[in-house]
Amino acid sequence: MSMFSRLAEQKIEEAVRNGEFDNSAYAGKPLPVDDLSHIPEDLRMSYRMLKNAGFVPEEVSLRKECVRLFDLMNACSSEGEKEQHKKLFNEKSLRLQMLMEKRGLGTSGAFLEYESQIKDRLT
Structure with a gap:
């Protein structure tokens, strides 16, 4: 020891x-139980440290931002403000879509199977 x-x-x-x-x-x-078995062994400690520090993957924060912008867009009374939020929403959605394609998350079998449940949980 x-x-x-x-x-x-x-x-x-x-x-x-x-x-x-x-x-x-x-x-x-x-x-x-902190199950990190799906993460390569040499990356587990860094993932755990990021998780404990409150950091989340970019796609998660982008999804949350899209949900927030969508809610703001629907709550706006002024058309100019609504257009601003819609533009930001479209930018964030496109960024999220590109990121998901780059990481192969949008096409994986697991993602396709649980996509609706994930979206329900985030919204």
């Missing part, structure tokens, strides 16, 4: 003795 591992274990044991973990959300329960 390395020096850092031993130091980490000592700190954890000390925190347990002091009761610092008694009121955690998962006290007495198993931790949720």
Whole structure:
């Protein structure tokens, strides 16, 4: 065991003795499974770090932006404002479509099978 591992274990044991973990959300329960088996092993740590930092893939943020712009477009009373939102919506939609084609996400069997469920979840 390395020096850092031993130091980490000592700190954890000390925190347990002091009761610092008694009121955690998962006290007495198993931790949720973070399944990254679909990601190559050498990229898993970086994906986990990005996920924990709140970063999402570009296609997810573009989809959310499209949903937001669509809602704004439908809520506008002025025609000029509606046209502005429609132009932005079209730009973002085109960018999303190009990104999906580039990554092969729009043509994969899994995506085609679950596309409607994904769209329902995002809208």
